[in-house]
Amino acid sequence: MxxxxxxxxxxxxxxxxxxxxxxxxxxxxxxxxxxxxxxxxxxxxxxxxxxxxxxxxxxxxxxxxxxxxxxxxxxxxxxxxxxxxxxxxxxxxxxxxxxxxxxxxxxxxxxxxxxxxxxxxxxxxxxxxxxxxxxxxxxxxxxxxxxxxxxxxxxxxxxxxxxxxxxxxxxxxxxxxxxxxxxxxxxxxxxxxxxxxxxxxxxxxxxxxxxxxxxxxxxxxxxxxxxxxxxxxxxxxxxxxxxxxPLIAEPQQSDAATDSKQCLSWLDEQPSRSVVYLCFGSRGSFSVSQLREIANGLEKSGHRFLWVVKRPTQDEGTKQIHDVTAGEFDLSSVLPSGFIERTKDRGLVVRSWAPQVEVLSRDSVGAFVSHCGWNSVLEGVVAGVPMIAWPLYAEQHVNRHVMVGEMKVAVAVEQREKDGFVSGEEVEKRVRELMESKEVRETSFKLKQLALAAxxxxxxxxxxxxxxxxxxxxxxx
Incomplete structure (x- = not known):
């Protein structure tokens, strides 16, 4: 037998x-x-x-x-x-x-x-x-x-x-x-x-x-x-x-199911291709000073945004957290004073997690600020969403080169040589550049078709x- x-x-x-x-x-x-x-x-x-x-x-x-x-x-x-x-x-x-x-x-x-x-x-x-x-x-x-x-x-x-x-x-x-x-x-x-x-x-x-x-x-x-x-x-x-x-993971269940529904409902109310989605993977995180620069850049850009903020790291050089389950934190204490209130009509900040595959599939999402982790890159490609490449650790700098130079579906942020810090002015500049780039949007759509065909x-x-x-x-x- x-x-x-x-x-x-x-x-x-x-x-x-x-x-x-x-x-x-x-x-x-x-x-x-x-x-x-x-x-x-x-x-x-x-x-x-x-x-x-x-x-x-x-x-x-x-x-x-x-x-x-x-x-x-x-x-x-x-x-x-x-x-x-x-x-x-x-x-x-x-x-x-x-x-x-x-x-x-x-x-x-x-x-x-x-x-x-x-x-x-x-x-x-x-x-x-x-x-x-x-x-x-x-x-x-x-x-x-x-x-x-x-x-x-x-x-x-x-x-x-x-x-x-x-x-x-x-x-x-x-x-x-x-x-x-x-x-x-x-x-x-x-x-x-x-x-x-x-x-x-x-x-x-x-x-x-x-x-x-x-x-x-x-x-x-x-x-x-x-x-x-x-x-x-x-x-x-x-x-x-x-x-x-591309192998894309099926949508994950999360304890934050209520928050998930809230951010998806919010996205459904926004105009087509109007929202910048910012998420840096399951472990990517920043110091408080970097978070405040991002906030300032988003506020000055004038664009709508959905931003996933993780618990901040304790020092400037660290760009990731290993224990993603550790401790709650107060959003208002790590962002500029009054930021959430001033941007409430065009922005939504969520703590720790968002249902990324579903977010990227929403018609209202026009750009994805990503840490260039490979799963996120593939999810952005399959969704046909142009990206802003902001590598943090692991092999993400290699991925950034491919996204910007070969795929041509992303623009890259300029990072300070010694520690990778990005200014608020740079965030504002790249958000405006990508949201106004017809060329990157068209390339992203073509690559989406190739991904589906593969x-x-x-x-x-x-x-x-x-x-x-x-x-x-x-x-x-």
Whole structure:
């Protein structure tokens, strides 16, 4: 009797990674595979994850979740960075992954094991069991090109990128990138996360394939560089890359359901293409002084706005918060005195969260001020909304170059070199520029059509997915 065939997916800890993998799982199940998603326990756990997986299990019976045994992350030295703690946690889960894969393969044929980049240490135990390993890369092709090329950049220098002021790096498939704008984990050689990322990126060519949440028409320069193998150490042994996006997460449930309805109702009352929507992802945040500059710029711009404000950071240099659930805060205390009252006829400020996919789909939204996180970029593209690019951390500076230079769906804010600060005058200037730009609006609309076409029956992403699934035919362990 033939065994059932399954695909096993392994995301990093945290709701964002889990949601991305679930979206991939939903796509794969349309090809009649059952899916098992391995979930870590002990780091970045949150009740929302449990609620979410219950909802997915109920609505998609062919997707099941398997909890790995609890691991205590506090045994990691407290002196290391947050990112290093996460990497260490993933590494310590490798034995649990090996045990679980062995168990699953006793009753089921595992056709593929799909991991994210930060779970690279799970590659070896899977390969030793004869299971084909694939990466699911949730950023775009330009970032994949950069990470694939990173081992070569590492060999060419012996100082930290953060100290290479004034130096531009030239990476296949990418616009020139300031060394100081490299993604965080690889900015500082003294941080153990740097060496972890070097190890992860060195293993990229060893995968059977790399699945990317992008589509061929979105960033053709990077897609070609990756396909040609130009960014891999040995172009002849470059892995096959499958661009299967755009994958957009389904609207998330939130405790702030009442606030969600309020902001959507407010948007429905505004004129077409009149509102500037500002949101900086689930973790992007600012100091109080930066928040006040944004407020001043919005007020002087004269345009309508919907602004999601997160709890402020404690210092100017920090652009993100790791604990997104921590503490309420008083909006009026972090914004200029009287700002909310003065702008109440044309602006709405909401605290912490808004239903972004629904917001961007509203006819009244004419611009999106974004931190350039890849999910947000794709959501803006699919909605056909022009963007103002304001990168904060991670690989967002790379994405900004693609959005402004290649996609031409965004204008970029000028940021102060030393700390990324943006003046109120600059906010006002860019809001006015984008809201008045017919050219960027038309380009955004065209790219939206290409995004929709990519996932149609004869689209490039649909074909790429079919090619991927075809490679699993006949594979067994």
């Amino acid at each position: 033939q065994q059932e065939e399954t695909i096993v997916l392994f995301p990093s800890a945290g709701i964002g990674h889990v949601v991305s993998m679930v979206e991939l799982a939903k796509l794969l199940q349309t090809h009649n595979y059952s899916i098992t998603i391995l979930l870590t326990t002990g780091f970045l756990d949150h009740p929302s994850i449990q609620t979410y997986i219950h909802r997915i299990s109920t609505s998609h019976p062919s997707i099941s979740f398997h909890r790995l045994p609890h691991i205590d992350p506090t045994t990691t030295p407290t002196t290391v960075s947050f990112i290093t703690k996460g990497f260490n946690f993933n590494k310590r889960n490798a034995p649990n992954v090996a045990t679980t894969l062995t168990q699953i393969s006793k009753s089921t044929t595992i056709k593929a094991f799909i991991i994210d980049l930060f779970c690279t240490t799970a590659m070896e135990p899977a390969s030793s069991l004869g299971i084909p390993v694939y990466y699911f890369f949730t950023s775009g092709a330009a970032v994949l090109a950069l990470y694939s090329y990173f081992p070569k950049l590492h060999e060419e220098t012996n100082v930290s990128f953060k100290d290479m002021v004034g130096v531009e790096l030239h990476v296949p498939g990418n616009a020139p990138l300031k060394a100081v704008n490299m993604p965080e984990p690889i900015l500082e050689r003294e941080d153990p996360a740097y060496w972890d990322m070097l190890e992860f990126c060195t293993h990229l060519p060893e995968a059977r394939g790399i699945i990317v949440n992008s589509f061929a028409e979105l960033e053709p320069v990077a897609v070609k560089a990756v396909a040609d193998g130009a960014c891999f150490p040995n172009p002849e042994h470059a892995p096959t890359v499958y661009h299967i996006g 996932v149609e029956e004869s689209g490039s992403s649909t074909k790429a997915l079919a090619n991927l699934v075809e490679t699993w035919t006949g594979i067994g362990i």
